[in-house]
Amino acid sequence: MDRVPFGISHLDSVIGGGAPSGSVVLLVGEPGAGAREFMYTSATMNAVARGDRELFELHYGDLHENAALPPEVHYLSFTDDEDNLRREMAYVLDDDLVSEAADRIAVRDFSPEYFQLSPVPREWYLGETTRLQDLGGREERSEVLTALGQYLNAHAAENLVVIDSITDLVAAVSDEMTWNDIAMLIRGLGKAAHRWDGLVLAYASRETLERTELGHLMDAADGTLQFEWESGGSKRARTMVVQEFRGVLSQIERENIVRFETEIHEGGFDISDVRKIR
Numbered sequence: 001m002d003r004v005p006f007g008i009s010h011l012d013s014v015i016g017g018g019a020p021s022g023s024v025v026l027l028v029g030e031p032g033a034g035a036r037e038f039m040y041t042s043a044t045m046n047a048v049a050r051g052d053r054e055l056f057e058l059h060y061g062d063l064h065e066n067a068a069l070p071p072e073v074h075y076l077s078f079t080d081d082e083d084n085l086r087r088e089m090a091y092v093l094d095d096d097l098v099s100e101a102a103d104r105i106a107v108r109d110f111s112p113e114y115f116q117l118s119p120v121p122r123e124w125y126l127g128e129t130t131r132l133q134d135l136g137g138r139e140e141r142s143e144v145l146t147a148l149g150q151y152l153n154a155h156a157a158e159n160l161v162v163i164d165s166i167t168d169l170v171a172a173v174s175d176e177m178t179w180n181d182i183a184m185l186i187r188g189l190g191k192a193a194h195r196w197d198g199l200v201l202a203y204a205s206r207e208t209l210e211r212t213e214l215g216h217l218m219d220a221a222d223g224t225l226q227f228e229w230e231s232g233g234s235k236r237a238r239t240m241v242v243q244e245f246r247g248v249l250s251q252i253e254r255e256n257i258v259r260f261e262t263e264i265h266e267g268g269f270d271i272s273d274v275r276k277i278r
Helices: 009-014 035-051 053-059 082-092 095-102 111-115 144-155 166-171 179-196 211-220 249-254
Strands: 023-029 073-077 105-109 160-164 199-205 223-232 235-245 257-265 268-276
Touching (some): 009 268, 023 035, 023 179, 023 211, 035 053, 035 073, 035 082, 035 095, 035 105, 035 160, 035 199, 035 223, 035 268, 144 179, 166 199, 179 199, 199 211, 235 249
Parallel strands (some): 023 199, 073 160, 160 199
Antiparallel strands (some): 235 257, 257 268
């Protein structure tokens, strides 16, 4: 089975090249613990690998023999436009990586659909470059979940898709969009992704989800990576734990790995240490 590389060098090497193709992976994080940096690094490294192989190998190394690069990288945001996303990535990754990846990451900004039924003034989320047809009345624009589904149908097959974030959708729950709508969308996404044969990463902040809501999302996903802060003495460390994950967790358990200590450097998010059962 081909693996789709996460773009996280040491993690990919431990798990045989990346995630099994056709996976939906939920990234659940405490604030600042690394989940967002994981997304930025994954999108950037997969994009750079298609453009500048020398730069990719400098920061990542060689692809695993079981890994196959996705043809395209799509980054979906409900609140940020492409310029802001690039700025955020530049805070995490080396400028050369961000510059090389920029034109190879297709950014879809859903803020017009996301904010259309809110009291947020239209000029706050419709930039100068917004097309005239985007300025139409509310009735002319799709609901955000419908627009998301349509975009995924058109672009997710065989590709890497990053959804940033489920937390934003939860914040928008109302009479028009309920929690059940979101949960059913994620469950349907898990089913469709097996046919698309790519990789979907979906971020959710653990602080904003009830225990039962998080359970629904984890049950719908193929795997869950939890990003946490761990305190020891006077220092804090970012750590990552792999929860239920088909085709990955059994491999990690065979190695007796219980936790990954992580770091963020100019190449983005990476694994710095592996905690094993002694």
